[in-house]
Amino acid sequence: MSDLEERCTEAGLKMTGQRRAILEVLKTSGDHPSVEDVYDRAKKLDSSISIATVYRTLSLLDELNLVTRHEFQEGYSRYELNWDHHHHLVDLETGEVIEFQNDELERLKVKIARDLGFDLIDHRLELYGKKIKSKSKK
Amino acid sequence: MSDLEERCTEAGLKMTGQRRAILEVLKTSGDHPSVEDVYDRAKKLDSSISIATVYRTLSLLDELNLVTRHEFQEGYSRYELNWDHHHHLVDLETGEVIEFQNDELERLKVKIARDLGFDLIDHRLELYGKKIKSKSKK
DNA sequence: GTAGCTGCAAACTCTTTGCAACTCT
DNA sequence: AGAGTTGCAAAGAGTTTGCAGCTAC
Numbered sequence: 001m002s003d004l005e006e007r008c009t010e011a012g013l014k015m016t017g018q019r020r021a022i023l024e025v026l027k028t029s030g031d032h033p034s035v036e037d038v039y040d041r042a043k044k045l046d047s048s049i050s051i052a053t054v055y056r057t058l059s060l061l062d063e064l065n066l067v068t069r070h071e072f073q074e075g076y077s078r079y080e081l082n083w084d085h086h087h088h089l090v091d092l093e094t095g096e097v098i099e100f101q102n103d104e105l106e107r108l109k110v111k112i113a114r115d116l117g118f119d120l121i122d123h124r125l126e127l128y129g130k131k132i133k134s135k136s137k138k
Numbered sequence: 139m140s141d142l143e144e145r146c147t148e149a150g151l152k153m154t155g156q157r158r159a160i161l162e163v164l165k166t167s168g169d170h171p172s173v174e175d176v177y178d179r180a181k182k183l184d185s186s187i188s189i190a191t192v193y194r195t196l197s198l199l200d201e202l203n204l205v206t207r208h209e210f211q212e213g214y215s216r217y218e219l220n221w222d223h224h225h226h227l228v229d230l231e232t233g234e235v236i237e238f239q240n241d242e243l244e245r246l247k248v249k250i251a252r253d254l255g256f257d258l259i260d261h262r263l264e265l266y267g268k269k270i271k272s273k274s275k276k
Numbered sequence: 277g278t279a280g281c282t283g284c285a286a287a288c289t290c291t292t293t294g295c296a297a298c299t300c301t
Numbered sequence: 302a303g304a305g306t307t308g309c310a311a312a313g314a315g316t317t318t319g320c321a322g323c324t325a326c
Contacts, residue, residue, distance in 0.1 A: 014301070015300075015301095016300070016305095018306080035290080035291085036290095049308090050309070051291095052293085052308065052309075053308075055291060055292070056307090059291095075290075075315090075316085076290060089256060092259055098254060100254060104246060108240070112227075113267045116227055117269060118227060118270060120267045121230055121267050121268055122267075123263070123264060123265045123266060124264050125264075126263075127250065127261045128258075128260040129259050130259055131255060131256055132255050150280095151281095152279090152281065152324080153325075154280095154281065154282080154325070156282070186282090187283090188282070188284070190282080190318085194318095213314075214314080214315060
């Protein structure tokens, strides 16, 4: 799906090698990489890339809404492509991030906002939990 | 409600003037102050206090779960007493933070976590919206 | 008395930015 | 050609930490 690049050029961005590398990294990353992660992975595709460019590019992509910036409680940002809408459950024991989607939740959050007199523009929900060990399924 | 101090001493903390000032600030703050905010307000009660102490104390209170640290998308932390459980709706036009609580949401998030095989330990939900202007109530 | 706490300043981490050189279009 | 982009290094913002002196218990 290379219309990611299209959407960048449509927005007036020049397609440089560095940007192509970063987009490629994002497209092939199934996780939620930090800036440093993106930098390390992009360096393998374009060893001349600098971390300043990664910061600048990710900010641009965020402004274009092509990417979502997350701030889990870690003191730094993580990014992911803004393809499908979902939320995150963070495994507190392993740090693993699980994605989920829930229609009832989507409906509910719109209702909550409207009841407060607001149009919902954006939102974020994060769950933090521990894997249920050997509890028998009930 | 001064058993805030009690809970600190119970946890083995010494009750110094600086800590009393910080607790007082938290108790009398209806908003969600940043570290800098807490520092400024506490200085009025104890002008000798340093920002390092504010950082250290808020971290301690966070560990004791007496306080909740928020990271709205601003690049710094904000704190509030951990008294009643609620969530936040941020007015994107004014920056105002509105608190709300919703039972259906509480129920739903536990269910979502359990369906994924997790015990829910913590979570955060933030809504970002704009005030509905003159739409007639329908 | 002493473990814990504090202020200060330096250090650290993450992120942004000024600038001169370079490169897409 | 020229506006946009880059790497570099320096600067910024927020936060943490080492240390010597101080304080609650």
